Amino acid sequence: MELAFYASGLVAVLATLRVITSTNPIHALLYLIVSLLAVALVFFALGAPFAGALEVIVYAGAIMVLFVFVVMMLNLNAAVTARERAWLGPRTWVGPSVLAALLLVVLLATLQHGDIGRVIEGDTLTAKAVGMVLFGPWLVVVELVAMLLLAALVTASHVGRSVSREADSGRDGA
Amino acid sequence: MTWTLPLTFLLPLAGTLILAFSGARLGRRGTTWVGVTSVALAALVTALLAHHYLAAPEARTLTLWRWIAVGDFQPTIGLRLDGLSLTLLGVITGVGLLIHWFAAWYMQGEEGVTRFYAYMNLFVASMVLLVLGDNLLLLFLGWEGVGLCSYLLIGHYYRTAANVRAAFKAFLVTRIGDAFLAIGLFLLFRELGTLNIAEILQRAPERWSAGDPLVELAALLLLGGALGKSAQLPLHTWLADAMAGPTPVSALIHAATMVTAGVYLVARLHGVFLLAPAVLWLTGVIGALTLLAAGFAALAQTDIKRVLAYSTMSQIGYMFLALGVAGFEAAIFHLMTHAFFKALLFLSAGAVIVGCHHEQDIRRLGGLWRRLPLAYVGFLVGGAALAALPLVTAGFYSKDAILWQALAAGHGALLLAGLLGSLLTSLYLLRLIVGIFHGEAGSEGARRAEAGQGLAHGLPLVVLALLSTFLGAWLEPPLGSVLPAPHEGSEGWHLALELLAGGVALLGIALGAWLFLNRRAWLADVAARGLGARLWRLWHHAWGFDAAYERLLVRPYRGLVSGLRHDAIDALGLLPARLAWWLHVALSRTQGGKLRLYAVSMVVGATLILLVMAVAA
Amino acid sequence: MALIWLILIPFLGGLACWQGERWGDGVPRWIALGSMLLVLLITLGLWWQGDYRWPAGAESGVVPWALEWRAPWIPRFGIEVHLALDGLSLVLVALSALLGVLAVLCSWHEIRRRVGFFHLNLLWILVGVVGVFLAVDLFLFFAFWEMMLVPMYFLIALWGHSSATGRSRIGAATKFFLYTQASGLLMLVSILGLVFAHRAATGELTFSYAALRETPLSDEVAMWLMLGFFLAFAVKLPVVPFHGWLPDAHAQAPTAGSVDLAGILLKTGAYGLLRFALPLFPEASQAIAPLAMGLGLVGIVYGALLACGQQDIKRFIAYTSISHMGFVLIGIYAGTELALQGVVVLLVAHAFSTSALFILSGQLHERLHTRDLGEMGGLWGRLGSLPAFMLCFVVASLGMPGTLNFVGEFMILFGSFPVAPWVVAIASAGLVLAAIYSLLLMQRVHYGPPRSESSLADLDGREYAMLLGLLALVLVLGLYPQPLLDTAGPAMQEVQRLFDDAATPSPTTMPLGDS
């Protein structure tokens, strides 16, 4: 169970690295899906099958597909990837990555101090237990989440409307 | 009779007020009439007072009212008539009357006569107050009053900027002296608790012993004031430029009365000066240096009035020399005779200038002795008195008295300076008279010179001429009771000194006559080359004091003024406003609209917080 | 009872002028003139029958006022409308009344627009000033202190004229307001601090001057409270680092504004020092005396230097008044009776001569339509008797003996010499600097080659009377200042007694070779 965890963890990190550094959006997307699947594998390794399943179905399946769908719709041509490469000059990524590294070091330092000794043995936490929690004390939260999704739905539909009808009224707003 | 004392200054003051408020309504004759009669009446009152004083010679005081009364600071408007002030009063009103009368003729063609006479009367009133004041604050009032009138009268022809600058310079340099005098007053009041001159003379010896540093300082400050007003060495640069005013002004203010105010002050406060021997010695030295410097400077001037101005400076140097050797009576005696013959010289110069249609340059005058006879006689008599021609002239007796006091007091060096000075005096005198009256006329104005007519022109010159001869010397000033007795010495030495001084004077006259009558070409050529030229230029600019003061004092002040014109300290007030503007510019740049910059700033913030927590925990 | 009328008359007069504008331009002017003359007459009446000599046997604690008027205002905080009059405030109230009359007279033809509102402001400045001079309750004093500013702000902002260099009058008015307002707030903090200290010490909450004088204060607290007061009065005086507002305000203000500003508002600063800063905190004032005298010296020299460099005649005169106020500061902090009496005399003299110079520059502006010294010159023969008057007042500002300025200046210098000889020695260099800028002013305006021969309008009756009246005052009081000295005498002796009691051997008496 440890081997699966470390292997899939490594895959996740490498895939994410590729996502950030790739110039073609499609490649990035696919690497992201690989990374999500690797994380799902980690969940399974840690004994959280329900979370793993969710990850695969909702995250990788739904959200990423949505991304792919949108990216395809924008039908970006080769010029986009060329420009991406131009934008990725050393000057742009050195600063942020140093900063991110510094943040990472600080996070690891706090983790290191935190003397969290606990070990995960891998005995699974069944979906039933999660369900009991969800519809037990957390009932209100689930309702709230539903409202969140509804709000997202409304916003996305309004903002995402096709430009033609909105072109005339929106023009002055820009 | 003492109630008539205030009339001596109230009459001229009334003249000033009448002229000030009458404006041009009085017309030229009316104005002159008011101007002259006010001083004439004052002279008449002075004559009456003199008659009474000589009958019973003791000091009379009259307090009009208490000026200021706060705690023990009680100066009063009080007048005090004694021998010294009577002499000065006689000189001021007597010579003043003659000059006012002559001015009536001199100012014929001029404009602004009302203004001229108003200021002249105000001057006489201030000078009388200066002389009669029984306390130093009233003396200071007269002191500043004469300074103001000298400023106004030098700047009489106010349309040309040079005259106004000359007046400004005169007032400023004398004002510096006045500042020293003021500090001297403060010190005297703090130490002696009074400003009344009689009390000061009485308390000073009790309060201080001779040579006490405080009394030395007080005497030095008083001397500073005297030097400023009497145009002695450090503060003398204004007198030559003061000739920009009309000639009667130069005669009255810069020859007879104002410039002698310093001598009067030192003589009046002789008690304080006697307690400070070092300062007294310094006075003598300054007197000697000034008489020599002025003597040389007079040799190299081209303008008549500037020669006379330096001659005045030189003669006052003699008075300061006399004061330096504690010969106070001799100084005042010379002051009186000098007033006569110097006024005569200036008025004759005025006659020459007006006669030659305002031509003042010696090099362009000449051959006038036939055309301007009265002026020529005036110059001759006045010059003789100036050069101290033995036995005949008043100048001889007074200058001899000074030299005798120097010898009797044992100051050999000062005596030598005096003798050298009288030699120089004869030289520049001869140069002046020959330059004006002999040789051929240099300019059109000189050729067509016409002599002045009328009593106003003639009578003052004649009267002054008489006073400049030995008749003037008979007017013994009644100083016995007021000033300390002069030094005594063996008669033999006195006679020897008289012979020596007379000889030097005659030698000077002979040398001058020989040099300037038939060696003129040789002199001009010497003065044109090498050392002679440099010396001539140095003396012409009066040893370069003026230029030095200009560079050392005037230019830095002017630079400072233009530098500070825009109020540097006030600009500090605008600092907060400017600081707010810079903050605005800097901070607005962080809101650049770039989303990624916002992300970066958030990450930096998060990292810092975590860092703090990590370190703190 | 007369005291409250001294404040009500200008207040009601102001309102009447404002409404009077409906019946034509002349009405407000006459109403304003009438109310100011009334105030002047009342003050002179008080002066005539009141005697201000020290009531014999008054023990030191009680502050003897010649006249008092009390009315409860906010009893809960111990605030009452407490007006009181003694020699010092009587002299200054009379001065304000006189200058109020002059301000009205000199703007007879100058103000055309909104005459009623102009006179309202003019009179309400007087209300504020008379209130400041009479108020003896610190809260009331602060109220009047702030009330002075607002009408002055409007006066400069609405009726001023923008100077040649384009600095607008609004900017000058705002700068004036900000400077005084900010320092006023500091004073409020000090007042409150003092009141709370008093309550802490005695449990009694009161703003009355007599009570607060007895508050026991630690040196450190006293110094801070005194600094609050000192700063407010230093800005008003004006002392050099805080003088920035005066030249701008003068350059932009109308003639009447300048007369009021120079004649009266500057005096409130000196009055405040004499009435509040010194008596309330004698020890602290004694400690700050050398610094204050140093600032006075800087004021004298700095004012003189800058005056010579100015191109605008009113800025020129403004800087000369800064130089004069340097003498006042030295006199106040010298603390001897002679110096303090000299301060009162110099305040009155400076008010006369500077407001006369401002009236003259106003008249020059009416005739030449410019205030730029560069365009003037050689005016002596062209303006009738105006140059003669200007000569007299320039000579007065120069400190010529026989004028009141000389009496004031020399009393200060005589009085301060025993306390601070070196300060006085340097200050007498100020006499020379005074000569420089005064004669420079005279020469730049009247002497030198004239620009054109055409003669301009001579002085009319009103102007001639004003200037002659002022000149008579300066000369007559210059030769006989005793009535002025007797009136302000007792008040000054009181201040001197307090200042001396607190005097540790004052560090400034550098023995000059004391025998």
Next chain:
Amino acid sequence: MNGVPMAHGLVLAAVLFTLGLAGLMFRRNMIFMLLSLEIMLNAAGLAFIVAGMAWDQAEGQAMFLLVITLAAAEASVGLALLNQLYRRFKTLDIDTASGMRG
């Protein structure tokens, strides 16, 4: 090998989070920014799961469910904005949309 120490799980989450963050900071194309956002959210979810598993409590996974819904909502709105951006500015460069600046 008796189980995965919790710290390693958290380290993994931290690394993923930092990578996502770095991506957000230096990519100018909006798509990549949204992707980086997704990565960060995913890393957060991972941390929840690791913590939940370490203390054997189901709340971790319940919380993970919320994270996913949030990610979904955020992605949809993000993509709608992306759509508008592309239509209006004809480019995906985020810096062109910098109208709101000081």
